[in-house]
Amino acid sequence: MGWLNIFRSNSKSSASVAKERLQVIVAHQRGSRAGADLEYLPSLQRDLLEVIRRYVKVNDDAVKLEVERDGDMEVLELNITLPDRSSRAQHAS
Amino acid sequence: MARIIVVTSGKGGVGKTTTSASFASGLALKGHKTVVIDFDVGLRNLDLIMGCERRVVFDFVNVINGEANLRQALIKDKRVENLSILAASQTRDKEALTEEGVKRVLDELAADYDYIVCDSPAGIERGALMAMRFADDALIVTNPEVSSVRDSDRVLGILASRTRRAESGEEPVREHLVVTRYAPGRVHQGEMLSLEDVAEILAIPLLGAVPESETVLQSSNAGVPVVLERDSEAGAAYADMVGRYLGEELPHRFIDYQKKGFFSRLFGG
Numbered sequence: 001m002g003w004l005n006i007f008r009s010n011s012k013s014s015a016s017v018a019k020e021r022l023q024v025i026v027a028h029q030r031g032s033r034a035g036a037d038l039e040y041l042p043s044l045q046r047d048l049l050e051v052i053r054r055y056v057k058v059n060d061d062a063v064k065l066e067v068e069r070d071g072d073m074e075v076l077e078l079n080i081t082l083p084d085r086s087s088r089a090q091h092a093s
Numbered sequence: 094m095a096r097i098i099v100v101t102s103g104k105g106g107v108g109k110t111t112t113s114a115s116f117a118s119g120l121a122l123k124g125h126k127t128v129v130i131d132f133d134v135g136l137r138n139l140d141l142i143m144g145c146e147r148r149v150v151f152d153f154v155n156v157i158n159g160e161a162n163l164r165q166a167l168i169k170d171k172r173v174e175n176l177s178i179l180a181a182s183q184t185r186d187k188e189a190l191t192e193e194g195v196k197r198v199l200d201e202l203a204a205d206y207d208y209i210v211c212d213s214p215a216g217i218e219r220g221a222l223m224a225m226r227f228a229d230d231a232l233i234v235t236n237p238e239v240s241s242v243r244d245s246d247r248v249l250g251i252l253a254s255r256t257r258r259a260e261s262g263e264e265p266v267r268e269h270l271v272v273t274r275y276a277p278g279r280v281h282q283g284e285m286l287s288l289e290d291v292a293e294i295l296a297i298p299l300l301g302a303v304p305e306s307e308t309v310l311q312s313s314n315a316g317v318p319v320v321l322e323r324d325s326e327a328g329a330a331y332a333d334m335v336g337r338y339l340g341e342e343l344p345h346r347f348i349d350y351q352k353k354g355f356f357s358r359l360f361g362g
Contacts, residue, residue: 013282015280015285018238018239018290019290019294022286023237025246030250032254
């Protein structure tokens with residue numbers, strides 16, 4: 001039966017196809033799991049905007065939240081863009 | 094304080110009940126007081142696999158509802174000392190498993206037993222969630238096959254988020270991979286995922302592999318946990334698994350392809 005292997009060796013074994021498919025599926029399932037505990041991000045963003053507006057007049061897109069993952073570590077990056085000084089001065093007057 | 098072990102998989106038919114019966118029997122054989130509980134309310138089967146179906150009078154749901162006490166519902170195994178079985182109800186539905194009720198029964202058992210093995214039903218509905226809820230350890234029973242592996246990963250997600258340990262922020266549930274129906278010859282042919290593949294995809298440590306074996310069906314026919322069939326490969330694999338769980342260092346057996354020689358093929362060796 002050895003000669004049959006000549007044909008077989010051209011195509012991947014079905015087990016390695018299964019492994020590749022599963023790796024994609026599992027990575028996807030785990031990706032959405034990791035996101036599941038961060039469902040609060042949009043409402044956190046809204047609340048922060050509200051608090052900041054008590055003190056400064058800022059645009060709707062002034063608060064930016066980003067989550068970066070590096071292995072087990074998660075970093076929540078918060079960016080607030082204040083209006084430039086001239087427009088603040090106008091606002092104050 | 095008892096350690097609670099859930100035997101789970103997501104997918105049905107992969108060997109949860111076979112594993113629960115053998116793992117619990119194996120722990121009891123090692124001298125640990127063990128109770129095994131069937132959480133598959135409405136579709137009970139553990140009693141059949143353990144060979145005590147004719148001795149079920151009261152069940153888990155009766156105890157939860159206060160219609161019987163634990164002493165009345167627990168069935169003492171006739172073959173193995175230190176082993177008791179709590180059967181599932183055949184007539185109720187899974188809604189009967191309330192979280193408070195399950196917790197109360199587990200707390201009461203924990204006072205008397207070293208290990209509580211929870212045989213989960215298939216799926217991720219109430220019965221399965223309740224079986225996982227209070228677990229300290231989880232045996233993830235997986236066949237080396239795509240749908241089983243995917244379902245096992247879903248179950249890992251639930252263990253990491255919806256168990257008591259996950260919610261209280263304690264040390265997470267300890268996960269152990271149990272691969273069943275393993276066929277080293279087919280792995281050798283490239284037709285089946287290898288143990289290494291499954292462990293790598295799920296990223297949990299392998300506790301043991303049970304080879305595909307005729308003995309598993311034969312022992313379920315007879316109502317004898319396969320771990321009691323010491324001469325069979327499957328029985329020995331389960332015994333090894335229990336030993337490893339208890340901290341013994343045992344090499345994995347029956348996982349390598351034994352190429353049959355010309356003579357053994359000729360004479361059916």
